[in-house]
Structure formats: C-alpha cells, structure tokens
Amino acid sequence: xxxKEQLKEERDKIVxxxxxxxxxxxxxxxxxxxxxxxxxxxxxxxxxxxxxxxxILYKRGQG
Numbered sequence: 001x002x003x004k005e006q007l008k009e010e011r012d013k014i015v016x017x018x019x020x021x022x023x024x025x026x027x028x029x030x031x032x033x034x035x036x037x038x039x040x041x042x043x044x045x046x047x048x049x050x051x052x053x054x055x056i057l058y059k060r061g062q063g
Contacts (some may be wrong), residue, residue, distance in 0.1 A: 015058045021055050
C-alpha cells in the first residue's frame with residue numbers, strides 16, 4: 001500500500017501535468033488564432049484564447 005507521502009507526490013505530479021497541458025493548449029490556440037471550445041452550464045461556447053490567462057494553478061488539497 002502506498003503511503004500518504006507517495007500519494008501526495010503522485011497527486012502533485014498529476015496537477016503539474018494538468019497545468020502544463022493547459023499552458024500548452026492556450027499557447028497553441030493563440031498561435032493558431034483559434035477559439036477555445038468549452039461547455040459552461042451545459043452550453044457549448046467559444047472563447048478567444050487571448051481572454052484567458054496563459055497559466056493556471058490548480059488548488060492542491062491538504063494531506
């Protein structure tokens with residue numbers, strides 16, 4: 001069984017990966033001048049990539 005510390009390290013790696021994937025996606029969309037397509041409240045929306053932050057920090061839980 002994994003210890004809490006091992007689980008925390010694994011979670012932190014996953015979160016860093018998500019943050020990097022987001023950064024690369026926004027960078028790509030800006031370069032191609034292509035909108036981000038998202039779903040908000042069940043509605044499909046297009047967002048200008050220049051209207052979103054280039055990076056995002058996910059909240060990390062305690063533990």
